[in-house]
Amino acid sequence: MIAFLGTGLLGANFVKALIKKGEQVQVWNRTTAKAKALEADGAKAFASVADAVKGADVIHLTLKDDATVDEVLATASTGFKPGVLIIDHTTTSAAGAIARTQAWKTKGFTYLHAPVFMGPANALESTGIMLVSGNQEVVKKLEPALSKMTGKVLNFGPEEGKAAGIKLIGNLFLVTFTAGIADTLALAKALHISATDVLSLFDSWNPGALLPARVKRMSTGDYSQPTWELNMARKDTGLFLQAAQAAGVPLAVIPAIAAEMDRYIAQGHGNDDWTVIGKDAVS
Structure with a gap:
């Protein structure tokens, strides 16, 4: 029973x-x-x-x-x-x-x-x-x-407690993922683009498919062969912030990411792959 x-x-x-x-x-x-x-x-x-x-x-x-x-x-x-x-x-x-x-x-x-x-x-x-x-x-x-x-x-x-740790890691991803969607929709609102059009984009382009390769790349600690330089990623992040600010639409997570990008650029990583912002997490 x-x-x-x-x-x-x-x-x-x-x-x-x-x-x-x-x-x-x-x-x-x-x-x-x-x-x-x-x-x-x-x-x-x-x-x-x-x-x-x-x-x-x-x-x-x-x-x-x-x-x-x-x-x-x-x-x-x-x-x-x-x-x-x-x-x-x-x-x-x-x-x-x-x-x-x-x-x-x-x-x-x-x-x-x-x-x-x-x-x-x-x-x-x-x-x-x-x-x-x-x-x-x-x-x-x-x-x-x-x-x-x-x-x-x-x-x-x-290992006792490892399942609990894995669960927290998964939930952290879900929280940040959802916060990222919220910022995505907020930027769409600022740019007068409908949620339907955003969904149409993701129906054709699935960035989630990049996740395993992204985790693998970041875990190696090698950022010397960039596919998107941190300087360029920061430039685009600035455009997100400018558009949202001009429309009076708040963003939740992007300002913190921009600050982290600035920290790594100040350390001389501007020409590295932008995933270098995860360097401290895996080193």
């Missing part, structure tokens, strides 16, 4: 998918109504988290942060079955994941941090990516069940 703690958008759909696969699921959420709503799908809801985990062989969590996970597990632990497996899908710090793995091991329980790159629709359809790392015997034991919850399980090896 499975207990699921945290039934927000992601957790609720995980629960629905597990029930469709024939699993018995007991649920708890801080807002009790969200847990109770899942009884219509076949779950059994509890107002007490300690009661929700009683009899469970496996406990899944999708909560807010480190502090919430620690608080909920501490409260729930009075209802733990001996040897219960704790699988935490919450996005947390790497340090927190490492500390919890050790703390619960000391208490005689197995804790595995398994964050995901999945939205609610993925959770319901059992598609997406789940990340794991740590004790490989534990991972091997749990991987078949975890694979049924998602399209793919990526195992990053025996």
Whole structure:
């Protein structure tokens, strides 16, 4: 039997998918109504988290942060079955994941941090990516069940907390990517170009395809064979800023990038490939 703690958008759909696969699921959420709503799908809801985990062989969590996970597990632990497996899908710090793995091991329980790159629709359809790392015997034991919850399980090896770190890296990219789209649309607005026309550009030209090669190039630390010199990239960045300023449209991330470009140009990197602005990140 499975207990699921945290039934927000992601957790609720995980629960629905597990029930469709024939699993018995007991649920708890801080807002009790969200847990109770899942009884219509076949779950059994509890107002007490300690009661929700009683009899469970496996406990899944999708909560807010480190502090919430620690608080909920501490409260729930009075209802733990001996040897219960704790699988935490919450996005947390790497340090927190490492500390919890050790703390619960000391208490005689197995804790595995398994964050995901999945939205609610993925959770319901059992598609997406789940990340794991740590004790490989534990991972091997749990991987078949975890694979049924998602399209793919990526195992990053025996290092505790590495999955948490990878999840944060991925989320950082999503945040900066979205902020970049916001600036792109802001510049389009400043230039009186519609979002539809912007989308038409990206329907034909997919800059995302450049990502693997760009990461590989930047990780080598060699910027001596430029395809776009930093000086020229900075010139274009100045044009972005000028157009936006003239139209009174604020840009969120481009001003910070311009400042970083200026710093590297001042260090004598103006004729290097513009990706030299990532030099300090990989050196």
